[in-house]
Amino acid sequence: MSNRPKKPAGSHSAAPGQPGYAPSGRPGKGYYKSQVEREAFRQGMTVEEYGVYKGSAGSAVKPVNSAGGLLVISLIISVFSGISAVAFVILWVQDGFGAAARVLVPMLLAAGFTVWSWSYFVRERKAEKLRKGRGITLVRPE
Numbered sequence: 376m377s378n379r380p381k382k383p384a385g386s387h388s389a390a391p392g393q394p395g396y397a398p399s400g401r402p403g404k405g406y407y408k409s410q411v412e413r414e415a416f417r418q419g420m421t422v423e424e425y426g427v428y429k430g431s432a433g434s435a436v437k438p439v440n441s442a443g444g445l446l447v448i449s450l451i452i453s454v455f456s457g458i459s460a461v462a463f464v465i466l467w468v469q470d471g472f473g474a475a476a477r478v479l480v481p482m483l484l485a486a487g488f489t490v491w492s493w494s495y496f497v498r499e500r501k502a503e504k505l506r507k508g509r510g511i512t513l514v515r516p517e
Contacts, residue, residue, distance in 0.1 A: 406432075407428045407432075410428055410430055410432070411425055411427070411428050414429065414430070414516055418511075418513070418514060419511075420506070420511060421505075423501070423502060423505060424502055424505045424506050424509070424511065425502060425513075426440075426498055426499040426501070426502025426503065427440050427445075427495050427498055427499045427502070428440070429513075429515050429516055430516045440495075440499065441499065441503075442496060442499045442500040442503050445492065445495050445496040445499050445500075446496050446500075448492055448496075449489070449492040449493050449495075449496045452485065452488050452489050452492050453489050453492075453493075455485050456482075456485035456486050456488070456489040459478055459481050459482040459485045460482055460485075460486075462478050462482075463475050463478050463479065463482045466478060
């Protein structure tokens with residue numbers, strides 16, 4: 376048997392859904408998804424109609440999460456992604472792969488952020504169309 380002490384009773388020892396459970400307050404896996412579900416339910420929408428997370432938990436600045444704002448961000452990230460890809464190709468042609476490897480990680484990161492930002496834009500654009508079709512106005516959380 377183990378000599379470890381038993382867990383003390385309290386909010387940190389209860390599982391979600393059990394009496395006495397209190398979330399830690401730190402965003403974890405699934406935190407933003409649950410926030411979207413909660414807000415959508417509160418406003419009488421489906422998750423698809425609500426779109427991307429609109430709150431500001433975990434951010435230092437007020438988020439830009441309208442379809443127009445996400446479009447601008449996606450375009451800017453796409454430009455940086457293109458610039459890093461061009462720099463990679465130029466370095467590879469001029470100096471070989473060894474020199475080009477210096478910009479490989481930034482190029483891959485830029486490509487990943489590009490896909491991520493465009494997927495958020497598509498999700499929010501679809502949500503705006505669904506809300507407009509049903510005549511629903513979105514109340515952004517504080």
